[in-house]
Amino acid sequence: MSQNRKSPIAIGPTEFKKMGYQLVDAIAGFLETIHQSPVTTGASSIEIQKVLGHSTLPEKGLGAAETLSRATDVLLHHSLLNGHPKFMGYITSSPAPIGMLADFLAAAVNPNVGAQILSPVATEIEKQTVQWLAEFIGLSPGYGGILVSGGNMANFTAFLAARTAKAPENIREEGLARAPRELVIYCSKTTHTWIEKAASLFGHGTNATRWIPTDPSHKMDTQLLEARIKKDLEEGRQPFMVVGTAGDVSTGVVDNLKAISDLCKVYDLWFHIDGAYGIPAAAIPELQPLFEGITQADSIALDPHKWLYSPLEAGCTLVKNPKHLTDTYSSHPEYYNFNKDGLGPAQNYYEYGLQNSRGFRALKVWLAFQQAGRSGYVQMIREDIAMAELLFSMADKHPELEAVTQHLSITTLRYVPANRADVNASYVNTLNEALLDTLQLGGEIFLSNAIVQEKYCLRGCIVNFRTSKNDIEAIVEVIVREGRLMHEKLQPQ
Numbered sequence: 001m002s003q004n005r006k007s008p009i010a011i012g013p014t015e016f017k018k019m020g021y022q023l024v025d026a027i028a029g030f031l032e033t034i035h036q037s038p039v040t041t042g043a044s045s046i047e048i049q050k051v052l053g054h055s056t057l058p059e060k061g062l063g064a065a066e067t068l069s070r071a072t073d074v075l076l077h078h079s080l081l082n083g084h085p086k087f088m089g090y091i092t093s094s095p096a097p098i099g100m101l102a103d104f105l106a107a108a109v110n111p112n113v114g115a116q117i118l119s120p121v122a123t124e125i126e127k128q129t130v131q132w133l134a135e136f137i138g139l140s141p142g143y144g145g146i147l148v149s150g151g152n153m154a155n156f157t158a159f160l161a162a163r164t165a166k167a168p169e170n171i172r173e174e175g176l177a178r179a180p181r182e183l184v185i186y187c188s189k190t191t192h193t194w195i196e197k198a199a200s201l202f203g204h205g206t207n208a209t210r211w212i213p214t215d216p217s218h219k220m221d222t223q224l225l226e227a228r229i230k231k232d233l234e235e236g237r238q239p240f241m242v243v244g245t246a247g248d249v250s251t252g253v254v255d256n257l258k259a260i261s262d263l264c265k266v267y268d269l270w271f272h273i274d275g276a277y278g279i280p281a282a283a284i285p286e287l288q289p290l291f292e293g294i295t296q297a298d299s300i301a302l303d304p305h306k307w308l309y310s311p312l313e314a315g316c317t318l319v320k321n322p323k324h325l326t327d328t329y330s331s332h333p334e335y336y337n338f339n340k341d342g343l344g345p346a347q348n349y350y351e352y353g354l355q356n357s358r359g360f361r362a363l364k365v366w367l368a369f370q371q372a373g374r375s376g377y378v379q380m381i382r383e384d385i386a387m388a389e390l391l392f393s394m395a396d397k398h399p400e401l402e403a404v405t406q407h408l409s410i411t412t413l414r415y416v417p418a419n420r421a422d423v424n425a426s427y428v429n430t431l432n433e434a435l436l437d438t439l440q441l442g443g444e445i446f447l448s449n450a451i452v453q454e455k456y457c458l459r460g461c462i463v464n465f466r467t468s469k470n471d472i473e474a475i476v477e478v479i480v481r482e483g484r485l486m487h488e489k490l491q492p493q
């Protein structure tokens with residue numbers, strides 16, 4: 001019967017091979033020449049809509065080969081290319097080629113990694129991947145966790161586990177409304193915006209977050225942190241969690257994790273590290289002192305789709321005691337017959353986080369770890385840092401550039417006109433903001449911005465295994481050239 005069914009979405013083996021080979025050829029060509037392409041065409045959404053055409057949903061199917069080849073063409077020629085060697089905006093990595101192939105393979109097998117019985121191999125691969133992620137950054141083998149879509153989800157997943165662990169025991173049943181004391185959270189003022197979503201999503205309200213000022217080195221001021229915890233306790237609130245950041249999103253600064261973990265012990269608070277971007281650098285032997293204290297973390301967020309070069313999406317929540325995840329997320333509805341495994345209780349990932357049906361994100365992380373090994377990753381992360389240091393030192397030496405900060409693989413800098421006497425602080429900010437806009441649409445290089453002590457800066461974050469010394473030199477040239485042009489255009493005369 002199924003032999004005879006002719007489904008509009010099926011593709012026969014001959015056509016599948018032909019389409020697949022053509023796609024692989026197109027992608028191989030794209031990767032081979034990516035350095036010669038513009039980082040972005042700078043096209044507006046209206047222009048892109050024209051490329052797509054304005055047709056309504058087709059009533060009759062158009063067939064597979066034609067639509068795929070058209071989509072390939074559109075995507076390869078009209079996208080912003082975060083795999084380009086001169087892309088260093090925000091924190092989006094160059095995707096590892098093995099990750100591209102892994103996603104293809106994962107989609108073909110399509111395991112539902114929500115339950116072990118639905119994904120016997122993928123579940124074991126995810127477990128091993130989580131182990132390797134913990135091992136890579138130097139955590140003890142007892143850590144467990146789950147892969148999620150990214151840093152926001154990794155932090156949310158840990159946030160709720162922290163609350164279950166530290167709030168009154170019946171919080172899961174009774175909710176916040178019946179909690180005897182207001183629950184409060186602490187983080188540095190540089191913490192990523194996920195914390196606002198979490199405070200709102202989980203019913204605390206954004207006012208429950210204490211944004212602790214930073215010290216002159218841009219790290220959370222731990223004296224002010226302790227003072228604020230004491231004040232909240234005196235006023236009858238219940239502190240439950242402190243978020244330390246390992247690689248802040250603007251400048252890459254790592255908080256004093258050891259001091260934060262000591263305070264968490266004294267006040268019995270959950271110690272969470274947001275290491276979405278920076279924590280892979282803990283694998284670099286000479287950087288380990290910077291990350292002292294990570295082995296004390298109750299939970300850590302880490303994004304393989306940032307500094308481990310996974311294609312989007314891959315984030316990970318690591319938890320010192322994985323029981324805190326199941327305490328928070330496990331439930332056993334009658335329609336699941338998921339709790340048997342030939343040898344003991346099954347590990348069902350729906351019980352470890354917010355998702356139910358889950359894709360096979362682990363495969364791309366697992367394969368890349370095997371391809372490059374620990375030493376390969378250490379090499380790539382070190383080289384990214386060296387590129388950021390080179391950008392800083394070149395800016396520092398250039399008379400028309402000001403090198404502002406350099407931490408991990410993030411450098412901030414700005415263009416300052418040669419004749420500095422006739423420019424004021426607010427003009428330099430305006431100039432650099434306009435310069436960034438021009439650079440982002442220009443397609444030669446792609447940077448983002450950071451505000452550092454009221455200076456509007458250009459920011460390069462290098463999580464890009466393709467970026468080399470020549471690219472950094474070219475980037476400096478482009479910034480200076482465009483900076484001069486922008487100054488000519490804007491200067492008050």
Ligand SMILES: *Cc1c(COP(=O)(O)O)cnc(C)c1O
Pocket residue numbers: 091149150151152153192194245247248249274275276277278303315
């Ligand atoms: C990127 C980032 C996030 C958010 O991660 P997504 O993967 O974009 O959801 C959170 N915290 C830090 C420190 C980050 O760098």
